[in-house]
Amino acid sequence: MGLFDNNRTVLITGASSGIGVELARLFAANGDRLVLVARREDRLKALAEELSAKHKIEASAIACDLAKPEGAKKLAIEAGRKGHVVDVLVNNAGFGLRGKFAKLPLDRQLEMIQVNVTAPAALAGLFLRGMLARGRGGILNVASLAAFQAGPDMAVYYATKAFLLSFSEALHEETRGKGVNVTALCPGPVPTEFGEVAEMGDAALFKTGVVSAEAVAKAGFDGFQAGKAIVIPGVLPKVGALSTRFVPRGVSRRIAGALQGVE
Template identity: 45%
Template sequence: MPTTALITGASSGLGAEFAEQLAARGHDVVLVARSADRLAALAERLRAEHGVAAHVLVQDLAAPDAARQVADGLVARDLAVDLLVNNAGFGTCGRFEEIDRPRDHDQLMVNVVALVDLTHALLPGMLARGGGAVVNVASNAAFQPSPYFAVYGAAKAFVLSFGLALRQEYRGRGVRVLTLCPGPVETGFFDAIGTRRAAVTGATTTPPPVVRAALRALDRDRGYVAPGLGNALAAHLAPRRPRTLVAALAERVTRKVLSPAASTTAAA
């Protein structure tokens, strides 16, 4: 029997690529995002190209009851999820006082609250069935404070810590937990934010190699993966320095996001 993967933020970027690669591996997929038309088109293509079942759940994950709505949708379709990919997220950047407060609130609802709530909703079923996996998408921003990305970086640090803690809880109980920490990826992030300055390192990659690295790491039951040599080095070296020094050094890199334009937001 095929296993079923649920991917949030599946309408584009890393989410769509996770759906593509998991379907190519033979997984049935449940696609979750706000964009009904994009999800429907992706689901139709995955069915045609890979012969898998592809289900669509349209849901705004910033809503307070988002996880319950998704869980109810799964029950209505008699679906059990074996692999949860918590990919949905977006970021804000700029000076903290200039960022719209409701937008930062929604950012935390999507990047943190929905991620935890969906894990609460689906992980017990994996345990009851004797196996499963969770992939949480964080960022290289998780490894150090990120001035001008303060809420985004803090949210991704939460995702990393949460994922590593869960991995230890469920090792030996049949559920694998991986945290993916990519650097800048060519997705809708930069179009939405309106500036390439958000790629503060100057180097970007594309979704396919990032997702391939994540699935390889999941196969090997790794705790986290930071794809790319430079990204991996930064992930391992930054936490080994005094935190205030790391924050000061990070500010010298991230300040380039500032411009005369107002602070803004972007989908991740």
């Protein structure tokens, strides 16, 4: 068995809405077993029941708050207790905040680092060794187009996604040729609950180059299945990522700040 078989157990964090839900639908349609993770257990159970019935696959729900320092370890323990051997880890859980770093609540920004950086790294550390030992599986990290530059007025969010992209690329090389693949999915603006949490409804960033959650998930799923290191859904986001190689960093960060639209 290898990476592309449909006889896999796939654990997806942030599976109660947006890109996470759409990825769950795609892996279920592929015939994979699902372990759905988020804080909202009612949504997870409803989705698990829906996908189990529709695709005749096993799907279970684990309620977990990855903003808690012990969240990742508790999740791994609970998954093991339920008999799940995780072949594919999808680190999708994450959130952003818009505003000046010095004005935003510090505790909430530290929680963002916990969810966007510490939890994905911890879960990778907890599951990757088993994947390598079995010679199959992989990790799909949902990063962001934000990973390619600094982001004034979303300073911590952009920095967390830069970490996730760099981390993913390094693991992609470390696992090359070992039956395991690591992919970073880097979408631009997507109309999901993320924008509501980050209070970005009026930002210019969400008025151009928007790609649907369904399209982002499909690009990420296909790219992961193909063994790609980085996937950027949509034409404009691809152009945006490429432009950061040629535009001076000072110009790039001022453009990013203007797109956030915070006074």
